[in-house]
Amino acid sequence: MITLAVDCMGGDHGPRVTLAACRQFLDHHPDARLLLVGLADSLQSFSHDRAAIVPATEVVAMDDPVEVALRKKKDSSMRVAIQQVKDGAASAAVSAGNTGALMAIARYLLKTLDGIDRPAIATQMPNATGGATTVLDLGANVDCSAEHLLQFAVMGSALVSVLQEGGEPTVGLLNIGEEVIKGSEVIKKAGELLRSAANSGDLNFYGNVEGNDIFKGTVDIVVCDGFVGNVALKASEGVASMIIGALKTEFSRHIFTKMAAIVAYPILKALMKRMDYRRYNGAALLGLRGLVFKSHGSADAMAFEQALNRAYDAARNNLLDRVRTRIAHAAPLLAPADAQPQPGVAATAQ
Amino acid sequence: MITLAVDCMGGDHGPRVTLAACRQFLDHHPDARLLLVGLADSLQSFSHDRAAIVPATEVVAMDDPVEVALRKKKDSSMRVAIQQVKDGAASAAVSAGNTGALMAIARYLLKTLDGIDRPAIATQMPNATGGATTVLDLGANVDCSAEHLLQFAVMGSALVSVLQEGGEPTVGLLNIGEEVIKGSEVIKKAGELLRSAANSGDLNFYGNVEGNDIFKGTVDIVVCDGFVGNVALKASEGVASMIIGALKTEFSRHIFTKMAAIVAYPILKALMKRMDYRRYNGAALLGLRGLVFKSHGSADAMAFEQALNRAYDAARNNLLDRVRTRIAHAAPLLAPADAQPQPGVAATAQ
Known part of the structure; x- marks a missing residue:
């Protein structure tokens, strides 16, 4: 079973797109589990036997400066998703949020690989x-x-x-x-x-x-x-x-x-x-002690699902x-x- | 009357393309004169009352290293064309030859502007x-x-x-x-x-x-x-x-x-x-004490004529x-x- 942590709040469209993509992804991957990270209210409508909701109380905005995302929003869905990877609860995290913030938080939490x-x-x-x-x-x-x-x-x-x-x-x-x-x-x-x-x-x-x-x-x-x-x-x-x-x-x-x-x-x-x-959606953040994938902010459900696929393939193939x-x-x-x-x-x- | 010096030997096709372009250009610009620079044998077939042939005995090849073009081929069509600008015989030079060589020769002969x-x-x-x-x-x-x-x-x-x-x-x-x-x-x-x-x-x-x-x-x-x-x-x-x-x-x-x-x-x-x-063919080499335009090496006659037009407009507008x-x-x-x-x-x- 491959578990991915998904920042459901990121991107231009938020849960409307990410949750639709998550459902398609789960349908296509019977050996996958998802940790859906985000505001509890926004995610409560989603239910699936291979999905669990992990609440977060904050959201990194697409235009948040890196410093704000990193230092002020310590309970953001982006950060909580990456924390799942750090804690070993998920094999990879996927977000369509602010690239600079994602890189900074991923680097801060996961650290870079030796070398x-x-x-x-x-x-x-x-x-x-x-x-x-x-x-x-x-x-x-x-x-x-x-x-x-x-x-x-x-x-x-x-x-x-x-x-x-x-x-x-x-x-x-x-x-x-x-x-x-x-x-x-x-x-x-x-x-x-x-x-x-x-x-x-x-x-x-x-x-x-x-x-x-x-x-x-x-x-x-x-x-x-x-x-x-x-x-x-x-x-x-x-x-x-x-x-x-x-x-x-x-x-x-x-x-x-x-x-x-x-x-x-x-x-x-x-x-x-x-x-x-x-x-081809789903860019890899490479060089960290954990897998993180970035979806285009404007991704629709089909595109966001591609990013999930990519994270899944990467995790499955170590x-x-x-x-x-x-x-x-x-x-x-x-x-x-x-x-x-x-x-x-x-x-x-x- | 605007006079342009044309390196007729440059580019992938040489005189076959450049001379055809020169004829079209002269037809379209009754106030223009061309100095056709190149091997005498290659240019002798061309005759026009507003064109003069300026012989050169060497040709810079598309793959010549800059040093060879600059130091070994001192009577190249490219160099002689730029020399026409330096001597005040032409208001601008146009070549479809090797970019590195053209820039080096132009810079060597014309020097950069103050500042x-x-x-x-x-x-x-x-x-x-x-x-x-x-x-x-x-x-x-x-x-x-x-x-x-x-x-x-x-x-x-x-x-x-x-x-x-x-x-x-x-x-x-x-x-x-x-x-x-x-x-x-x-x-x-x-x-x-x-x-x-x-x-x-x-x-x-x-x-x-x-x-x-x-x-x-x-x-x-x-x-x-x-x-x-x-x-x-x-x-x-x-x-x-x-x-x-x-x-x-x-x-x-x-x-x-x-x-x-x-x-x-x-x-x-x-x-x-x-x-x-x-x-849009015809790149300008800017910052020199003289006007030089570079045509794409693969230019056909229509494209090379565009480069001539551009040099003409630049010269006419000082x-x-x-x-x-x-x-x-x-x-x-x-x-x-x-x-x-x-x-x-x-x-x-x-």
Whole structure:
């Protein structure tokens, strides 16, 4: 039996969406149990023999500053959900709430794994092969060192090898075009570290990749600084929205184009399904001593259920142990990136 | 009469494309003259009363390292074209060649303007308003300081106010989501500098924007580090290609979808036109003591002509003087970003 703790209050829609998703999830997973965390009043209507309500008296708002979420709302549904993981009552927590708050609370309660300086956020983006590319970091960390990028690569490899069939997943380092071959100093050093890690069998390093490779599906995992990852993700969403918007505009222009839209409808529907970000909902917070998954705040029930599925798969396949084992194996390369350099220590940074 | 120097050998297709574009351009611009730079043999077939051939004996290959282009090929078509600008024989140079080489040669021959540490590459991307967003930097500079970002903002404002109708263009600083409000230290400092510049009337600062705002058209100009800009551009191209590819796949799936494609063809054509990156071809190299425009290497004649148009508009509207004036006005804010601070020295450059 896999038990997940669900922050039912998070996201733009709260229990209306999360509870609907929880019911679908329970129907699809007979070996799963859910701890529904939230305001008692909001959850009391829900009843299922594999669900238990865990009351919390506060809710982290989508626009709450991290400090408020962390220090003032100590009985928030988000925090209580993560506490279930810490206490061993649940194998993973899922929330659609405020990302910054979720990361801060998760980090505060669960702590990072040995060898990990900073947790990362990993998400999947659909690619042209019909599969998905896992990208990390997605905004948890700005100003990353080369060692941080290596840690992301190792954690991402553990995640993908758990969630995806096939051999050892390939890792690409996000860099700028071949023409301007320089890259930043951090990226160049990260490339060296990743090559070393490949040589020691810690990961399957493909080499540098560019922004478009995320969507070509050149590699299974793309590693980048959180700032760059966040911009790439949002720019991509922006382009997709623009194209879909333009398609709608062109098809609704006049009577003939509207008729064409009717004819083309099944094709457009298939296209939308292919591009549907909801299918890839559920970002993993990696590097913590416990599993936490983040749903998009605007998720509907179908999307939120995907995040639950992802947490379930990760828990069932012991993602945490796998990350821990891989990190331990790569430890000689994972020097303490945030620590001060010490005499006699070969590789430190920042 | 506006004279442009054209590197006819650059790009994936060379004279076949560039000469065709030059002829179209001359037909459309009766007050323009072209200096066609390249191997004499390759250009001799071209004849026009407003075009002169300027021979060069070497060609910078698309994969030539910057050092080779700069130091070994001193009579390359790229270099001779830029030399025309330096000598005052042409008002602007246009090349579809190797970006790194073009930037290096342009910087070496023309030098940067007073107050500018690093030239930037500015391009336009189509947005959902039907217009375009100018983004800089696009890969010329990695590891930018806050002062560099301010310089980009001032130069971008000059460019857009020359190429686009309307009032003072708005500038957004590319940052990560509101939820994770931190941003990097450099970005936070850049935000302060941009606010100061807005207060002193040097630019119209909108505030922070995110990756998707590039395509929403939230602001006229988006300013970012060259690494981030390059990734955002390429990721966007990747998504657009993926969606177009998926549309083609879905429409060609079987006989019914192929029939639907015929019906939908005019709509899809209108969509492609809207999204057509060729319409926005022609990136400006800003911050130099001369005008240089870069065409996409894969440009066809229509796209290369767009780059010529852009250079023509910039030259006709005295972009160089406008950038110079604006930079001079903003000089008190444009501290020497690459230099060590020196007592009593207000503004120097690399």
